[in-house]
Amino acid sequence: MKIDSIQNGIVLDHIQAGRSMEIYRLLGLNRLDCSVAIIKNARSTQMGKKDIIKIADRIDINLDVLGFVDPGITVDIIENGELVEKKHVQLPEKLVNVLKCKNPRCITVSEPHLRSEFLLTDREKRVYSCAYCDTRYHR
Amino acid sequence: MRNLLNITDLTTGEIDELITVAEDIIANPEKYQDVCRRKKLATLFFEPSTRTRLSFEAAMLDLGGNVLGFSEASSSSTSKGETVGDTIRVVCGYADIIAMRHPKEGAPYAAAQVATKPIINAGDGGHNHPTQTLTDLLTIHRERGSFENFTIGFCGDLKFGRTVHSLVSALARYTGIHFVFISPEELKLPRYIIDNTLDKQHLSYEETNSLEEAMPRLDMLYMTRVQRERFFNEADYIRLKDTYILDPEKLEAAKPDLCILHPLPRVNEISVEVDNDPRARYFAQAENGKFIRMALIMKLLGLKA
Numbered sequence: 001m002k003i004d005s006i007q008n009g010i011v012l013d014h015i016q017a018g019r020s021m022e023i024y025r026l027l028g029l030n031r032l033d034c035s036v037a038i039i040k041n042a043r044s045t046q047m048g049k050k051d052i053i054k055i056a057d058r059i060d061i062n063l064d065v066l067g068f069v070d071p072g073i074t075v076d077i078i079e080n081g082e083l084v085e086k087k088h089v090q091l092p093e094k095l096v097n098v099l100k101c102k103n104p105r106c107i108t109v110s111e112p113h114l115r116s117e118f119l120l121t122d123r124e125k126r127v128y129s130c131a132y133c134d135t136r137y138h139r
Numbered sequence: 140m141r142n143l144l145n146i147t148d149l150t151t152g153e154i155d156e157l158i159t160v161a162e163d164i165i166a167n168p169e170k171y172q173d174v175c176r177r178k179k180l181a182t183l184f185f186e187p188s189t190r191t192r193l194s195f196e197a198a199m200l201d202l203g204g205n206v207l208g209f210s211e212a213s214s215s216s217t218s219k220g221e222t223v224g225d226t227i228r229v230v231c232g233y234a235d236i237i238a239m240r241h242p243k244e245g246a247p248y249a250a251a252q253v254a255t256k257p258i259i260n261a262g263d264g265g266h267n268h269p270t271q272t273l274t275d276l277l278t279i280h281r282e283r284g285s286f287e288n289f290t291i292g293f294c295g296d297l298k299f300g301r302t303v304h305s306l307v308s309a310l311a312r313y314t315g316i317h318f319v320f321i322s323p324e325e326l327k328l329p330r331y332i333i334d335n336t337l338d339k340q341h342l343s344y345e346e347t348n349s350l351e352e353a354m355p356r357l358d359m360l361y362m363t364r365v366q367r368e369r370f371f372n373e374a375d376y377i378r379l380k381d382t383y384i385l386d387p388e389k390l391e392a393a394k395p396d397l398c399i400l401h402p403l404p405r406v407n408e409i410s411v412e413v414d415n416d417p418r419a420r421y422f423a424q425a426e427n428g429k430f431i432r433m434a435l436i437m438k439l440l441g442l443k444a
Contacts (some may be wrong), residue, residue, distance in 0.1 A: 058364075062327065080291075096215065103244065104246050105243060105244045105264050105265065105266075106243065106244075106245050107223065107241070107243040107244065107245040107246040107249050107263075108245065108249075109243075110243055111222050111224075113222070114224075114249055115252075121335075122335070131245075131248060132243065132244065132245025132246075132248045132249060133244035133245040133264075133266055134244075134266065135244075135265075136331060
């Protein structure tokens with residue numbers, strides 16, 4: 001299968017196979033006007049298979065979302081068909097408006113306009129806790 | 140500006156400082172009677188409470204300040220659909236410091252995001268109740284003289300009991316304490332407290348379902364109520380509510396200097412016959428709540444005697 005390379009834009013590479021649609025949703029890529037290609041199960045020497053997302057525009061990417069979903073993702077910035085920058089993401093300390101608390105007793109459930117905040121409370125186990133009620137969320 | 144939303148907002152040094160001030164207030168109350176003159180405390184109780192609200196109000200009055208507020212959500216604009224944030228923004232224009240209780244977990248955190256005056260969490264659902272923890276710590280300190288080298292038993296609802304969770308995390312900062320957790324299987328201490336506090340800090344603890352078996356080893360016994368309001372299923376509440384009842388017979392096996400605590404209100408878990416036993420310290424504990432809240436109000440307002 002052949003997907004054209006992009007001239008100016010962003011390539012999200014080394015996504016764990018099967019995670020690309022979650023990233024597409026969390027980053028709100030459906031709202032973009034430019035071309036977006038999702039490649040699932042691409043062959044990878046490192047990972048066996050991987051997903052890739054190509055975005056034909058230089059948009060602001062929420063790196064925290066990427067780090068939360070998959071800290072192994074790389075972000076390639078393409079200008080005039082050349083790779084000009086490669087960014088590595090990491091597990092973010094704080095997630096804002098990414099997750100919704102599942103605790104029915106949490107104030108963010110009864111007042112949904114409140115800004116959702118989750119804090120990384122266990123890096124090793126990749127556990128985030130709601131800043132309001134401390135409900136734990138395992139990634 | 141400082142808030143107190145969770146007991147972990149305070150360092151060990153700050154807790155020690157609050158206890159020192161509270162003990163000085165007990166010894167020299169007249170020294171503190173005008174510290175908060177012309178200051179106002181708003182007590183915003185979106186959920187009913189007796190002890191906590193009255194002890195906050197008594198604390199502010201004993202500091203020479205004034206109080207205003209409401210004691211249930213139905214007498215506030217919450218009943219008209221007002222958000223916590225809007226209520227807090229308005230009250231910040233009227234008061235110098237706010238103590239709030241709310242049935243929703245995290246409501247004080249939401250309040251603190253918009254507040255321009257210090258917020259004290261006076262209980263948010265089953266989540267945190269840091270001034271109860273400060274009350275418990277002051278009581279333990281007054282009874283034992285220190286926070287080191289004793290065995291403390293927690294008995295009853297250890298799953299939903301926020302006072303237990305907060306006190307365990309506060310005591311975990313000190314050394315030489317052995318914890319005994321006494322509960323039915325369904326109301327055991329949550330796994331995350333065992334993982335993140337007890338095991339992580341290599342603390343000494345055991346879990347049992349027998350109060351009688353644990354009793355002879357205890358220096359402190361912290362009894363708790365099985366709280367009807369925390370159960371979604373009434374049948375589970377009825378089945379578990381009378382699992383442990385402390386009575387004079389059970390106390391026969393206890394140490395002569397055991398100290399019995401309870402955050403109150405009690406229902407059946409401590410027989411009224413125990414009240415006259417000198418080891419019963421729960422009413423003294425409730426009184427200590429006023430003194431530690433006086434110390435806390437002063438600290439958050441940046442005032443000294």
